[in-house]
Amino acid sequence: MNLKPETFQRIDEVITHYPVKRSATLPLLHLIQEDAGHISDEAITWIAQKLELQPINVLEVVTFYPMFRRAPIGRRHIKVCRTLSCALSGGYKTCETFEKEFCTHRGEISPDGEVTVEFVECLASCGTAPVVLIDETLHTKVDATKAKQLSDQIKAEAAARK
Amino acid sequence: MPAPAQQRIIFQHIDEPGYTNDIECYLRNGGYEVLKKSVARPPADLIDEVKKSGLRGRGGAGFPCGVKWGLVDRKSGKPIYLIVNADESEPGTFKDRYIMHQDPHQLIEGTIISCFANNVKQAYIYIRGEMPEGARILEKAIAEARAKNFVGPNILGTGYSCEIYVHRGAGAYICGEETGLIESLEGKRANPRIKPPYFPAVLGLYQCPTIVNNVETLCHVRYIAEHGGEAYSKIGTPGNTGTRIFCVSGHVQRPGYYEFPAGTITMGQLLNDVCGGPLPGRTFKAVIPGGSSAKVLRFGERYKGKRKVGADMVDYDWGVEDVPMDFDSLAMIGSMGGSGGVIVMDDTVNMVEALANINAFYSHESCGQCTPCREGSLWMKKISARMVHGDARPQDGALLKSVADQIPGRTICAFGEACSWPTQSFIIKFKDEFDAYSEVKKTLPADRRVLV
Ligand SMILES: Cc1cc2nc3c(=O)[nH]c(=O)nc-3n(C[C@H](O)[C@H](O)[C@H](O)COP(=O)(O)O)c2cc1C
Ligand code: SF4
Ligand code: FES
Numbered sequence: 345m346n347l348k349p350e351t352f353q354r355i356d357e358v359i360t361h362y363p364v365k366r367s368a369t370l371p372l373l374h375l376i377q378e379d380a381g382h383i384s385d386e387a388i389t390w391i392a393q394k395l396e397l398q399p400i401n402v403l404e405v406v407t408f409y410p411m412f413r414r415a416p417i418g419r420r421h422i423k424v425c426r427t428l429s430c431a432l433s434g435g436y437k438t439c440e441t442f443e444k445e446f447c448t449h450r451g452e453i454s455p456d457g458e459v460t461v462e463f464v465e466c467l468a469s470c471g472t473a474p475v476v477l478i479d480e481t482l483h484t485k486v487d488a489t490k491a492k493q494l495s496d497q498i499k500a501e502a503a504a505r506k
Numbered sequence: 507m508p509a510p511a512q513q514r515i516i517f518q519h520i521d522e523p524g525y526t527n528d529i530e531c532y533l534r535n536g537g538y539e540v541l542k543k544s545v546a547r548p549p550a551d552l553i554d555e556v557k558k559s560g561l562r563g564r565g566g567a568g569f570p571c572g573v574k575w576g577l578v579d580r581k582s583g584k585p586i587y588l589i590v591n592a593d594e595s596e597p598g599t600f601k602d603r604y605i606m607h608q609d610p611h612q613l614i615e616g617t618i619i620s621c622f623a624n625n626v627k628q629a630y631i632y633i634r635g636e637m638p639e640g641a642r643i644l645e646k647a648i649a650e651a652r653a654k655n656f657v658g659p660n661i662l663g664t665g666y667s668c669e670i671y672v673h674r675g676a677g678a679y680i681c682g683e684e685t686g687l688i689e690s691l692e693g694k695r696a697n698p699r700i701k702p703p704y705f706p707a708v709l710g711l712y713q714c715p716t717i718v719n720n721v722e723t724l725c726h727v728r729y730i731a732e733h734g735g736e737a738y739s740k741i742g743t744p745g746n747t748g749t750r751i752f753c754v755s756g757h758v759q760r761p762g763y764y765e766f767p768a769g770t771i772t773m774g775q776l777l778n779d780v781c782g783g784p785l786p787g788r789t790f791k792a793v794i795p796g797g798s799s800a801k802v803l804r805f806g807e808r809y810k811g812k813r814k815v816g817a818d819m820v821d822y823d824w825g826v827e828d829v830p831m832d833f834d835s836l837a838m839i840g841s842m843g844g845s846g847g848v849i850v851m852d853d854t855v856n857m858v859e860a861l862a863n864i865n866a867f868y869s870h871e872s873c874g875q876c877t878p879c880r881e882g883s884l885w886m887k888k889i890s891a892r893m894v895h896g897d898a899r900p901q902d903g904a905l906l907k908s909v910a911d912q913i914p915g916r917t918i919c920a921f922g923e924a925c926s927w928p929t930q931s932f933i934i935k936f937k938d939e940f941d942a943y944s945e946v947k948k949t950l951p952a953d954r955r956v957l958v
Contacts, residue, residue: 428860431956436957470847
């Protein structure tokens with residue numbers, strides 16, 4: 345497995361948190377996904393070996409939990425809340441705005457590789473609806489105007505990198 | 507009657523200017539003093555205080571916390587685990603988020619006190635995966651508390667040791683259900699376990715006795731340890747003691763979180779006085795009082811019956827606005843207080859579309875073990891989505907309800923009830939809208955707000 349030395353360190357640390365190694369399955373998947381971007385076949389076999397499990401024990405976990413992915417996504421991950429309180433405040437419009445801004449569809453990587461826009465279920469911030477989680481940062485009251493602003497910001501950051 | 511004043515015992519410091527989530531700030535505000543006093547007491551005393559307090563769990567079911575602790579198998583010789591349920595994923599609920607982000611040490615202090623009371627040596631905080639920042643804040647706070655000897659080996663020189671680790675979920679709602687959570691913490695799919703025999707208090711994490719409590723519940727324990735169970739039981743009303751945090755979202759002027767003594771505020775006071783009433787030019791149509799699975803209430807309907815007030819039985823005749831916001835009153839009128847998530851819908855909402863949104867949620871989140879739940883939630887989603895996006899038929903309401911009616915009582919966990927209650931209640935209470943949807947749909951403006 346090709347991971348940062350720091351990731352290996354954190355993996356060895358987190359396994360000590362549990363009396364039973366298997367419990368470290370989710371933490372290991374998180375750490376590897378954060379480092380590698382997604383969960384490859386190699387990662388599944390590697391985790392299974394590390395935790396003395398069968399690969400199927402890891403694969404069944406990966407396929408159960410929506411946050412784990414088997415394929416790469418765009419550079420930024422835009423998760424728009426789809427659930428009732430956000431929808432009541434225009435969440436669908438918010439999602440559409442992001443899709444339009446990046447010429448993409450839900451669940452796909454945008455043509456410029458910059459973002460993947462997705463709908464997710466309630467993010468537990470319904471009082472500030474509609475909400476959007478971009479990578480690890482929660483944005484509140486994201487109406488269409490604010491979605492446009494956030495998109496512009498992402499585009500500007502992408503341009504600065506080039 | 508005007509609304510009573512808020513009484514913030516759990517949210518005391520939330521949004522307070524200058525209040526930060528580091529340990530220095532917490533200590534300046536008297537933090538960990540309660541822990542110091544608690545570890546000098548016999549653990550059984552602390553359990554007694556919690557029993558006396560009447561504290562009911564804030565995760566959804568409202569089960570008495572002291573009773574739950576009393577059920578723990580202490581004779582098996584196995585270690586006892588405590589899990590903090592920080593999965594907060596019932597739509598409409600957003601209180602635990604603020605505790606963890608803004609006042610994490612309150613939770614850690616409450617957790618260690620609860621661990622000490624129950625002779626727990628290892629606790630886990632199971633936080634939902636979509637709160638990466640919350641997980642980092644908690645990890646930092648635990649490290650700070652460990653450095654000050656409030657967590658870890660030989661706490662405050664008492665010889666008592668207890669570790670807390672943060673464990674992140676990965677986007678599955680069912681991890682909030684306590685036995686699903688336990689499976690998930692064991693590194694598996696979050697398939698809830700069947701009870702009996704898998705009551706967490708006896709056969710929980712690693713088949714050991716396990717206490718699962720909600721984030722907010724454990725903060726109440728800290729307060730109870732400080733002020734005593736007796737004093738706590740005087741806040742609120744008998745049977746519904748302490749304060750309740752309401753998370754109000756949807757169509758009101760001022761959505762947000764509000765903490766009141768339990769049972770002292772009515773729905774009308776909460777929505778009109780506290781939250782500023784409906785948006786300009788609109789009227790309230792419906793409200794879901796306790797997270798999206800709670801049965802919907804329709805403005806204009808009346809609830810009648812007899813209820814106990816002190817020693818007497820008295821008649822009540824309430825509209826939605828008159829209902830006191832406590833576990834028992836909401837249960838009496840056929841809904842529930844649940845997690846305190848109040849979702850408000852005004853007259854711009856079409857109830858078929860709102861239900862279709864809710865059904866999409868439950869169908870996405872069913873773990874799939876039980877056929878009635880897996881298939882039922884899927885078909886409720888498909889039918890309601892078809893009504894909105896394809897053909898709607900006058901008999902669809904009845905069809906939806908017939909699917910919903912076949913789920914509850916036939917599943918492993920309470921998700922079966924949770925996913926059928928919205929459909930059942932929407933169709934009973936808004937039958938007119940379901941019956942007429944096929945016609946009404948033709949006249950709805952093309953640019954209206956999309957809900958599903
Ligand atoms: C489908 C389902 C989802 C649940 N989600 C949560 C949740 O997100 N957070 C929570 O604290 N409790 C949740 N619960 C309730 C827990 O199973 C459990 O009763 C609770 O954590 C106990 O804590 P308490 O007694 O302190 O309330 C859920 C229950 C069910 C059936
Ligand atoms: S009721 Fe639904 S969520 Fe619960 S165990 Fe059965 S299939 Fe899973
Ligand atoms: S409904 Fe969007 S955060 Fe809860």
